[in-house]
Amino acid sequence: MNEINWSKSEKVIARRAFDTAYKRECDAIITKLKEMVVKAKEPDDIWQIHNYLTEQREAIDEKYDYRYSILISVFARVLNEGWLRQTDLEELGEKKIEEIRKIASL
Amino acid sequence: MNEINWSKSEKVIARRAFDTAYKRECDAIITKLKEMVVKAKEPDDIWQIHNYLTEQREAIDEKYDYRYSILISVFARVLNEGWLRQTDLEELGEKKIEEIRKIASL
Numbered sequence: 751m752n753e754i755n756w757s758k759s760e761k762v763i764a765r766r767a768f769d770t771a772y773k774r775e776c777d778a779i780i781t782k783l784k785e786m787v788v789k790a791k792e793p794d795d796i797w798q799i800h801n802y803l804t805e806q807r808e809a810i811d812e813k814y815d816y817r818y819s820i821l822i823s824v825f826a827r828v829l830n831e832g833w834l835r836q837t838d839l840e841e842l843g844e845k846k847i848e849e850i851r852k853i854a855s856l
Numbered sequence: 857m858n859e860i861n862w863s864k865s866e867k868v869i870a871r872r873a874f875d876t877a878y879k880r881e882c883d884a885i886i887t888k889l890k891e892m893v894v895k896a897k898e899p900d901d902i903w904q905i906h907n908y909l910t911e912q913r914e915a916i917d918e919k920y921d922y923r924y925s926i927l928i929s930v931f932a933r934v935l936n937e938g939w940l941r942q943t944d945l946e947e948l949g950e951k952k953i954e955e956i957r958k959i960a961s962l
Contacts, residue, residue: 776899
């Protein structure tokens, strides 16, 4: 990927989009967690919930890496996974949106 | 601690008491977990719940060690912590009950 510069205003938009995706994915984890916890009765249910959260935490930590050098790829990934919507990005420069879409389509 | 032999019937009682304490403590974890999850709204709430479960899992794994060589100490500990009741042990030999009480009182 070519090096991409981020203007001050684009950085604001990028941060907001990043936080939005992160929040959406965490909301989905909370929803799933609530479903699991409602059904929890046996000790093993606790450890399954713990395993689920460990997996999610590792995945989230690995995915939500806010470095401008890789942000286009991060956006492409969360766009593909549905945590980000095209409308969240529409104020970004056209070049960046194109780049994100291109990687997302791969 | 002197070596203590466990008769076949005492082993059955011990296993039941051990499982009862384990289940009681896990039930308390489930209750606490449900309280935390009901209030969970923000991403950080998820990670706090995960931290709580990690701590509990480590504590439980360390505590509930079913080896006859250390079982008297395990019972003394869970008796002290309230996960085991004296009535759960009353079918054990008097010598073992005394030993458990002695250690629990330390």
